[in-house]
Amino acid sequence: MALNVKEVLTILTNLEIKHKYEIFPIEESINRICAENILSTIALPKFNNSAMDGYALRYEDINSELSICETIFAGDNKNVKLKDNECTKIMTGAKIPENATLIVPKEECIIKDEKIIISNKNLKKYSHIRFIGEDIGLNQVLIEEGTLLNSSHITLLSSQGISHIKLYKKPKIVVFASGEELKLHYEKIEDYQIYNSNTPTLIAKCKELDCEVHFIGQAKDSVKSLQNLINNSLDSDLIITSGGVSVGDADFTNEAFKGLGFKEIFKGIEIKPGKPTIFGKIEKTFILNLPGNPLASSLIFELFGKTLIQKLLGEKSIYQNYINAKIGIDLKIKKGRITIIPGLFDGEYFYPEEKRLPGMVSTLSKCNAMIVVDKDLSKLEKNSKIKILPLNWKFFSKEYKDFITYE
Ligand SMILES: Nc1nc2c(c(=O)[nH]1)N[C@H]1C(S)=C(S)[C@@H](COP(=O)(O)OP(=O)(O)OC[C@H]3O[C@@H](n4cnc5c(N)ncnc54)[C@H](O)[C@@H]3O)O[C@H]1N2
Numbered sequence: 001m002a003l004n005v006k007e008v009l010t011i012l013t014n015l016e017i018k019h020k021y022e023i024f025p026i027e028e029s030i031n032r033i034c035a036e037n038i039l040s041t042i043a044l045p046k047f048n049n050s051a052m053d054g055y056a057l058r059y060e061d062i063n064s065e066l067s068i069c070e071t072i073f074a075g076d077n078k079n080v081k082l083k084d085n086e087c088t089k090i091m092t093g094a095k096i097p098e099n100a101t102l103i104v105p106k107e108e109c110i111i112k113d114e115k116i117i118i119s120n121k122n123l124k125k126y127s128h129i130r131f132i133g134e135d136i137g138l139n140q141v142l143i144e145e146g147t148l149l150n151s152s153h154i155t156l157l158s159s160q161g162i163s164h165i166k167l168y169k170k171p172k173i174v175v176f177a178s179g180e181e182l183k184l185h186y187e188k189i190e191d192y193q194i195y196n197s198n199t200p201t202l203i204a205k206c207k208e209l210d211c212e213v214h215f216i217g218q219a220k221d222s223v224k225s226l227q228n229l230i231n232n233s234l235d236s237d238l239i240i241t242s243g244g245v246s247v248g249d250a251d252f253t254n255e256a257f258k259g260l261g262f263k264e265i266f267k268g269i270e271i272k273p274g275k276p277t278i279f280g281k282i283e284k285t286f287i288l289n290l291p292g293n294p295l296a297s298s299l300i301f302e303l304f305g306k307t308l309i310q311k312l313l314g315e316k317s318i319y320q321n322y323i324n325a326k327i328g329i330d331l332k333i334k335k336g337r338i339t340i341i342p343g344l345f346d347g348e349y350f351y352p353e354e355k356r357l358p359g360m361v362s363t364l365s366k367c368n369a370m371i372v373v374d375k376d377l378s379k380l381e382k383n384s385k386i387k388i389l390p391l392n393w394k395f396f397s398k399e400y401k402d403f404i405t406y407e
């Protein structure tokens with residue numbers, strides 16, 4: 001029996017995955033998932049220092065004529081203590097004298113007879129001082145295990161002198177399709193054949209998510225041919241296939257999987273398009289069998305396949321997130337099943353793509369988002385509030401959020 005959307009998501013998000021890790025230089029860790037909690041071992045700033053080129057003084061001396069007792073540059077290791085009516089010349093980033101309580105920028109001082117007079121008397125105590133630990137404290141969690149790393153994390157890691165980091169290994173994914181009518185895009189086709197666009201598409205989608213993806217050719221519509229491809233892929237974490245899930249006379253996928261000890265996790269999702277989706281496992285390898293119809297397979301990948309891959313990647317944010325938006329047109333929807341509608345989001349309005357039949361290949365090239373509409377909804381009026389989900393980009397949350405648009 002087909003499961004509803006929430007049941008499918010619960011299954012996917014609760015899967016138990018044994019992740020493997022590897023160690024990489026931080027420069028090569030962009031878009032990878034951190035496999036450890038990173039704690040700070042250095043407080044930043046490391047010492048109280050000046051945020052401006054200017055003069056360091058004691059706040060109580062702001063109205064005095066000050067003599068310069070020292071010049072301190074960034075990188076100097078001078079331990080200076082100011083006496084009454086003394087200041088130091090100081091550069092940005094330089095360690096301040098131990099009793100300085102104010103930095104006055106150069107522009108706010110006058111030099112007269114080699115004495116410094118502060119022209120701006122409105123400065124507050126501690127102005128322009130960068131204090132030890134105000135940016136990063138000691139033993140602070142800087143990066144949580146399960147975080148997708150970006151350039152801002154490289155800032156944190158390098159600022160702590162961390163050169164290498166533990167990363168989860170990329171999941172290994174194999175993609176193929178079945179269908180006697182299909183030829184690969186580099187082959188010659190006859191009038192009665194079509195190009196297999198699903199396999200290259202799904203490979204590209206997995207690559208967009210930074211998985212290790214393998215292309216192993218294409219199955220013929222025979223149990224033996226399918227089983228050869230499956231057997232060749234059982235060292236992978238996930239096999240994604242498309243086609244052969246329906247009830248046609250040439251749909252051998254089911255039989256091929258069963259003959260190899262396929263354990264079904266679910267069969268069918270109460271959703272449109274993509275209802276015939278099947279998910280299960282052979283030995284340690286998950287199998288996601290998507291429908292053959294190109295738009296159906298892509299949308300199911302976006303809504304459910306991505307959550308599965310977030311799990312395999314080791315990311316902590318596994319739940320699809322959404323953005324509140326408005327619909328740009330009046331939309332009629334066929335009631336009865338939750339429906340995925342792809343379209344274009346312009347930053348405020350979402351415009352459903354008119355050409356969106358499950359067998360179409362052109363639809364998603366014009367889309368950047370989708371909405372998931374409740375089964376009891378038959379229309380959405382222009383300007384209605386909707387929840388849009390990303391297409392071709394990632395937007396996940398650590399907590400479950402209900403992304404269905406109800407009314
Ligand atoms: N009697 C019924 N017929 C169908 C049902 C049903 O419930 N009862 N469901 C329909 C739905 S919904 C879908 S989706 C498809 C799913 O079919 P399959 O997964 O078995 O896929 P195929 O029959 O192999 O192909 C469907 C369609 O997609 C084209 N296709 C397949 N693979 C590719 C590929 N790799 N690249 C490009 N295009 C592909 C194929 O040529 C067919 O046109 O079943 C409905 N039928």
Ligand code: MOO
Nearest residue numbers: 273274293296358
């Ligand atoms: O629901 Mo099928 O998966 O239309 O295309």
